[in-house]
Amino acid sequence: MINRIRDIRQQKGLTLADVAAACRPATTAQTIGRLETGMRTLSLGWMNRIAAALDVAPELLLRSESREPAMIVAVLTEDGVEAPHMQREAVLPSELAAEAPWLVLEVESSAGDYRAGDQVWLRQHPPAHAARLLNRDVLVPRPAGRFAFGRLIGCEEGGIVLSPPATGRQQARVEHPQWLAVAEMLVRKL
Template sequence: MINRIRDIRKEKGMTLADVAAACEPPTTAQTIGRLETGMRNLSLVWMNRIAAALQVEPEMLVRGKESPQPKVVAKLTDSGAESLSTQRDAILPTDLNSGAPLMALAIETSAGEYRPGDQLWLRQLPPEDAPKAINRDVLVPRKGGRFAFGRLIDRQGKRVGVLPPGLGQKQLVVDDPPWFGVAEMLVRRL
């Protein structure tokens, strides 16, 4: 089995020390490094500890040799496209499971930075997490099966204010939404 700890850790922007500190009980960066490289055996106990620290399902840490995985082969910097010193597995947002469900919004008309044909993936969160999503694009359910979509600009008590994309749009206020979806990834065909 090939372990994907390093790829998931890098995709989440964590260092070896970050993962080590997030383990319960905490461990050392050296131990995490040895588990990543296969110098130390990845037992079920370690899989569960590291998966919890990375906030993914334990089975995401390993994959069989037969399953092809897309690769990150280059990075775009100020000086242009540059190759990586070593390629790494591309981790899909659906693989980085935070426990909150994913949903998608189909864009059928241009609105702000969105174009027809775009697909916006959102992570469903409870209303008490609204402060974490201020200034992010959100989808908020409204009464009568309707939705509000736009930048979350305000939260007062059980009310949220959403500014729709595009010029000249007025703020929408939604009372006591049961959840909201925070934009996580934009998929656009080229």
């Protein structure tokens, strides 16, 4: 089995030292480097520690040798399109995400930056995290099976304020929301 530690680590923007420090108990960057290059055996114990440090499921660290993965073949920079510095496997964003399940908002009519046919993939958070989600697009449940969606522009004791994505609409105040789901990924067919 070939491991995907380096690919996942790089796509999450982490260094060897970051992963080593996030391991419990902490380890060295050199050890993580040896594990991801195969110079050291990736035991089940190491697999669980590294997966926890990367915030992914342990089985995601391995890939089958019989199925070819999607590869990053080009990188768009400010100077144009270039070949990647190293060959890397592309890891699906849904595989990189935290343990909370995805929620999906389907866009039926264009509004603001969102076009008809888009899917907005969101992650659920408790209301106590509202202050950390300011200036992010969020979906919030309302009574009677309704929802509010928009840019989180205010959080006060017992409620939040959203600015809708479409111009000309009024801000929405939601009292005591059960949860907030923050937009993390936009899926748009070209």
